[in-house]
Amino acid sequence: MEQNITEPKKRIFSGVQPSGNITLGNYLGAIKNWVSLQDDYECIFAMMDLHSITVRQTPAELRKRTMELLALYIACGIDPEKSTLFVQSHNSAHAELAWVLNCYTYMGELQRMTQFKDKSSRHADNINAGLFTYPVLMASDILLYQTELVPVGKDQMQHIEICRDVAQRFNGVYGDVFKIPEGLLVKSGAKVMSLTEPTKKMSKSDPNPKAFISMMDDFNVIAKKIKSAVTDSEGVIEYRPDDEAKAGINNLLTIMAAMTNSTPEAVAKEFEGQGYGTFKGAVADAVVEAIRPIREEYDRIIKDKAYLQDICKNGAEASHRIAQRTLKKVYKKVGFIVD
Numbered sequence: 001m002e003q004n005i006t007e008p009k010k011r012i013f014s015g016v017q018p019s020g021n022i023t024l025g026n027y028l029g030a031i032k033n034w035v036s037l038q039d040d041y042e043c044i045f046a047m048m049d050l051h052s053i054t055v056r057q058t059p060a061e062l063r064k065r066t067m068e069l070l071a072l073y074i075a076c077g078i079d080p081e082k083s084t085l086f087v088q089s090h091n092s093a094h095a096e097l098a099w100v101l102n103c104y105t106y107m108g109e110l111q112r113m114t115q116f117k118d119k120s121s122r123h124a125d126n127i128n129a130g131l132f133t134y135p136v137l138m139a140s141d142i143l144l145y146q147t148e149l150v151p152v153g154k155d156q157m158q159h160i161e162i163c164r165d166v167a168q169r170f171n172g173v174y175g176d177v178f179k180i181p182e183g184l185l186v187k188s189g190a191k192v193m194s195l196t197e198p199t200k201k202m203s204k205s206d207p208n209p210k211a212f213i214s215m216m217d218d219f220n221v222i223a224k225k226i227k228s229a230v231t232d233s234e235g236v237i238e239y240r241p242d243d244e245a246k247a248g249i250n251n252l253l254t255i256m257a258a259m260t261n262s263t264p265e266a267v268a269k270e271f272e273g274q275g276y277g278t279f280k281g282a283v284a285d286a287v288v289e290a291i292r293p294i295r296e297e298y299d300r301i302i303k304d305k306a307y308l309q310d311i312c313k314n315g316a317e318a319s320h321r322i323a324q325r326t327l328k329k330v331y332k333k334v335g336f337i338v339d
């Protein structure tokens, strides 16, 4: 990650949807890692509200959660002085580029997306076109900023791949318009699993609240959820990532490792021979202690509406400046009249 000081910093783009509760999975899989990237890269992080409406939202809730997400980003250590923070819908270039790229993306490519298959089975009454073209909007988010690296969890890698494919296809026709981005998989905690069904990803939209830890949960609720996490009856603390029967323990080891900047293997060694109860207690303590300072910061920031609005405004302006350069280029290439 070291860079020559004379070279311009590489650009990073990423974001989280403001739908549902921001979970421990979002924090460990995404936000925590962004904090450490801020010094070495030019970072742009957004609240992805356009993506959120691919599933039905309560308008007032969506608005509220978008601001909460911003406050949470900052509480987690994203510094608005170093990084650009903005709300996706404040920059119309995202929707505009998405339209153009829709015309350079094949139905077949989109049909293969596992997130689409997943979400359409969970929302069978609302399989809308937005859900289908979601990856094209995501590609637009990334390509507008000539992004080099996109830090994401494993589950988003397929979307990075389609983004690269579409960008390469477009460049193949019109010349080098887009920088081809790369996904940056975070080392640990990349994928935190459900506490009740540990073979599934921890999801903020899980109907069972015991399945996920929200960054906004009360501390005793967090501890309780971890202590009642599904494990197995073998009673052995061992990290076996390929053994489904061990999914619950693997998950707790992964969480503990991410919390303590260790590895699941090392954590397993440390707790070797101990009971699940003791281990879960230790994981619960580690998680609560990590979340406590973030929550204190969050409670302070969320009250300061003027400060948050100011960040949104500055972020929207900064993002607009960069995005317009790419959008203008694209419009010109495809044959629109550009002044």
Ligand code: TRP
Pocket (backbone or CB within 6 Å): 013, 014, 015, 016, 017, 048, 051, 137, 138, 141, 142, 150, 151, 152, 156, 159
């Ligand atoms: N699809 C991402 C997720 O659900 C969120 C997202 C939207 C995103 N646009 C993006 C992530 C662009 C990285 C870059 O987690």
